[in-house]
Each structure stands twice: as structure tokens, then as C-alpha cells.
Amino acid sequence: xxxxxxxxxxSLRREPTDQTPLWVMRQAGRYLPEYRALxxxxxxxxxxxxxxxxxxxxxxxxxxxxxxxxxIFSDILIIPExxxxxxxxxxxxxxxxxxxxxxEAKIDALDASDIEEKLAYLPAALRMTRAxxxxxxxxxxxxxxxxxxxxxxxxxxxxxxxxxxxxxYYSEPAVFEKLxxxxxxxxxxxxxxxxxxxxxxxxxxxSAGAFCPADHYENMSLKWIKRIIAAMPEDFPxxxxxxxxxxxxxxxxxxxxxxxxxxxxxxxxxxxDSLPDNVAVQGNLDPLILSATGEITRRETLRLxxxxxxxxGHILNLGHGILPSAKPENMEILCQTVAEFGQx
Numbered sequence: 162x163x164x165x166x167x168x169x170x171x172s173l174r175r176e177p178t179d180q181t182p183l184w185v186m187r188q189a190g191r192y193l194p195e196y197r198a199l200x201x202x203x204x205x206x207x208x209x210x211x212x213x214x215x216x217x218x219x220x221x222x223x224x225x226x227x228x229x230x231x232x233i234f235s236d237i238l239i240i241p242e243x244x245x246x247x248x249x250x251x252x253x254x255x256x257x258x259x260x261x262x263x264x265e266a267k268i269d270a271l272d273a274s275d276i277e278e279k280l281a282y283l284p285a286a287l288r289m290t291r292a293x294x295x296x297x298x299x300x301x302x303x304x305x306x307x308x309x310x311x312x313x314x315x316x317x318x319x320x321x322x323x324x325x326x327x328x329x330y331y332s333e334p335a336v337f338e339k340l341x342x343x344x345x346x347x348x349x350x351x352x353x354x355x356x357x358x359x360x361x362x363x364x365x366x367x368s369a370g371a372f373c374p375a376d377h378y379e380n381m382s383l384k385w386i387k388r389i390i391a392a393m394p395e396d397f398p399x400x401x402x403x404x405x406x407x408x409x410x411x412x413x414x415x416x417x418x419x420x421x422x423x424x425x426x427x428x429x430x431x432x433x434d435s436l437p438d439n440v441a442v443q444g445n446l447d448p449l450i451l452s453a454t455g456e457i458t459r460r461e462t463l464r465l466x467x468x469x470x471x472x473x474g475h476i477l478n479l480g481h482g483i484l485p486s487a488k489p490e491n492m493e494i495l496c497q498t499v500a501e502f503g504q505x
Contacts, residue, residue: 163179164296165182165299166229168182169229169362171473172441172474172476174419174439175439175441175474181469181475181499182229183229183476183477183478183495183499184299184301185222185478193221193225193489194489199217204250205236205250206249212286212289215234215283215290216290220294222492225489226496228496229299229476230299231294231299232301233283233287233301237305237366238258238305239351240310241258243347244272244273245272246258246259246271246314248313256319257317260317261315262314265333265339268336268340271340271343273343276350283351283355284357288358299361300360301363302352302355303363303366304351305365305366306366306367306368306370307341307345307389308326308341308367308382310344311326311340312326312369312372341385344385345385345389348389349389349392352392353392353393356397361398362400362420364401365399365400365402366404367401368402370382370403370405370406378406379412382403383412390416390417390418399420400422401416401418401422402443407421407423410432418440419440419441420476421440421441421443422444423445425444425447426480427444427445430468441474441475441476442476443476443477444480445478446478447479450462450491451495452486452487452491453491454491455490455491455494458498462477462494463502466499
């Protein structure tokens with residue numbers, strides 16, 4: 162029988178496995194009572210910056226469910242913070258940057274040096290997690306695309322219309338390039354650091370991709386993603402989740418990504434069939450099913466498994482992040498359903 166890690170890596174190569182690999186995007190979250198208990202004692206950023214706490218939160222879902230991968234507890238906004246623009250969570254909800262990146266002088270002041278030193282807590286958490294899960298489980302890291310990170314930095318927090326960043330791109334291309342160079346180089350440093358700490362694969366979240374006009378998606382976002390992937394070791398597996406941009410599959414596969422993650426609006430079998438033979442897929446259950454009944458969770462999971470049956474290179478996942486309203490018992494049903502389907 163294959164280990165979880167062997168199963169996951171084989172799927173990335175579109176090779177047969179003994180059952181569909183399973184991992185859930187953003188495993189840690191407010192849906193687990195043990196996470197909420199920790200959140201009463203520590204802030205989110207305190208947990209991210211503590212290797213011990215980050216490891217504990219990373220392991221919480223694996224102690225409950227037979228998932229094939231551990232996703233390190235972190236946040237994409239550690240990059241702006243390392244550059245000198247900290248972030249926080251507003252009392253009423255949503256992300257806030259400690260200041261707005263709204264001038265060339267502020268962009269010039271961003272410090273892209275010593276990223277490894279500034280983010281040393283992250284590889285420490287990865288090594289602790291690997292020591293806990295051993296060699297049989299996949300260890301995953303992630304980061305934001307440069308376009309998405311720059312969007313948060315110039316919006317000052319949660320994303321609205323990206324007017325500032327898009328205006329910078331159109332009106333001051335040299336300043337835009339300067340910002341993107343700093344962010345991209347920092348993500349490269351971060352990813353290299355994660356690989357050295359033992360991750361098996363990395364996921365890039367291009368959450369702001371859908372704000373890009375089709376004719377400008379390459380220069381706004383994909384150009385920088387390509388640079389990141391090209392800077393990684395040859396054939397190191399990179400997964401891309403580009404929110405709302407699944408229709409750009411040719412452009413996304415041109416980045417060198419080994420897997421595309423898609424949301425629940427996509428017919429997964431036809432999407433898979435249209436991809437090159439060396440590109441796998443991840444997805445794409447509606448996250449809301451975990452907030453519904455157990456019967457609905459089982460039915461929708463089986464529906465997707467049946468549709469993808471016989472297609473090697475599918476990692477079952479939600480079509481986006483797990484919701485705070487998700488019921489832990491439904492996650493258990495989802496995992497059981499996948500396991501039983503693999504044995505059938």
C-alpha cells in the first residue's frame with residue numbers, strides 16, 4: 162500500500178495511485194474547536210511566528226482526519242511584513258495593512274534584504290512539523306503570487322477594486338516593475354527557504370488574478386509567477402490556484418506549474434481532459450457542503466469521485482478555503498467517503 166506521500170507525489174506526475182489523494186485547502190481554521198481554543202490565548206500572527214504554535218496548528222487536522230498532506234500554518238502576508246509593511250486583522254473582520262503603500266517613496270523604502278533571517282520562524286516550524294509527521298506524509302508550503310501580494314499592499318488590506326495597483330501598472334510602469342521585482346525576489350527567497358526546510362510541493366495563490374484584464378494577465382501576474390517557478394529546482398512541483406482564472410488554462414500551464422487548482426464552478430473532468438498530459442488537477446468540491454448535512458457531504462464527494470474515476474492526476478480538495486461554518490463531523494464523512502471509494 163502506498164504511503165500518503167507516495168500517493169500525493171504520484172498524482173502530481175499523473176501516475177496511478179491506490180486511492181484518490183486527499184488534502185483540504187487551508188486545513189487549519191475556525192471550524193476546529195481546538196484551533197478556537199488556541200485563538201483565545203494567542204493572536205493569529207503570534208501563532209504564525211511561533212514555530213511551536215504553528216506546528217501545533219498544522220497538526221490539528223491530521224490528528225483528526227486521514228489527510229494525505231500537512232499544510233504548514235502560515236499566511237501569504239508574511240512577505241509584505243518582511244519587506245517592512247506589517248499586517249493585522251481588524252476587529253470587525255478583514256485584513257488591514259499597518260500603512261498604505263501609496264507612493265514611490267514607500268516602495269523604495271521596502272527592504273527586500275535578509276528575508277531568510279526575518280522569516281526564520283517558518284523553516285523552524287517546517288522542520289518541527291516534518292519531525293512530527295515523519296516521511297510518510299506530504300508537507301506543503303504556500304505563498305501569494307506577487308500580483309496578489311502587491312494588491313494587498315496597495316489596497317491597504319482586504320481587496321476591493323485594485324484601482325491603485327492597476328493605475329500604477331498603466332500609468333507608472335517603471336514604478337510598478339520596481340514593486341513587483343521586490344515582491345517577486347522575496348517570494349523566491351521564501352520558497353527556496355521552504356524547499357531547504359523539506360517541503361514536498363508549493364502552492365501559489367493568485368487570489369487577485371480575476372482583477373486582471375485578459376490581455377494584461379501575463380504582464381500583471383503570470384510573468385512574475387513564471388519567474389518564481391523558473392528559480393526553483395528543476396521539476397520541483399508547484400501548484401497554482403488562480404481564483405476566477407481557470408479559463409486561462411493555457412497561460413497557467415505555460416508557467417511550468419505541475420498542477421492547477423480550480424474552484425467549484427468548473428466541470429473538472431472536461432477541464433482535466435483539456436490539460437497537457439503532465440499537468441494534474443486539484444479540486445473542486447464546493448466548500449459549503451461541509452456546512453450542510455452529512456448526507457450532502459457524502460453525496461457530493463461521491464459525485465466528484467465518480468466523475469473523475471480513472472483519471473490519474475487528481476487530488477481531491479475543496480474548490481477554495483474551508484469555511485468557519487464547516488462541521489468537523491462532515492470533514493470526517495468526506496475522508497471516510499474517499500477512503501471507502503478507493504477500496505471499492
